[in-house]
Amino acid sequence: MRKEDCFYLGKIAKKFSFKGEVLAYLDTDEPELYENLESVFVECNKHLVPFFIESSSLHKNDFLRIRFEDINNEEDADAVIGNDLYLPLKMLPKLSGNKFYFHEVIGFEVEDKRLGIVGKIESINDTTAQPLFEVLNGEVEILIPMIDHFLVKIDRENKKVVMDLPEGLIEMYH
DSSP: OOGGGEEEEEEEEEEOSTTSOEEEEEOSSOGGGGTTOSEEEEEETTEEEEEEEEEEEEETTTEEEEEETTOOSHHHHHTTTTOEEEEEGGGSOOOOTTOOOGGGGTTOEEEETTTEEEEEEEEEEOSSSSOEEEEEETTEEEEEEOOGGGEEEEETTTTEEEEOOOTTTTGGGO
16 A cells, blocks of 8 residues: 555554553544544555554544554554554545545646636645645746635535635736
């Protein structure tokens, strides 16, 4: 499984019992969706390795207590502490309306209510305080802040993000 085909679920945070159980921190608003997983990919030495889950239960809201098959003692558990967890993208819950996953709008066109098609979303920069759509218009890269009240509609059918951008934002790139 390639990392590009997966999403980051969380991280194995610490050991839970001497029998090799671990606590994984889940990076999600809805941890209950991941309570009954059969398996998960654990990143080991830059490779995603499938681990099968014998049992798991939610622990203190954001943690999942996991008993993996083949991890039966503390030494085995130590080997995976700190490792990231991934799941295939197809396991993401479907979002509707104007909620979206960053990866799903890559390649969508941005359409401004006033100016029409502004360009195509090449990537999303989420290293800044405010995530940015990186939109390519010919040779010009336009950075558009991902602000809820600029967002009119996610049109999945036509692969468009319709926005109502403040006057001057796009114009400053030309």
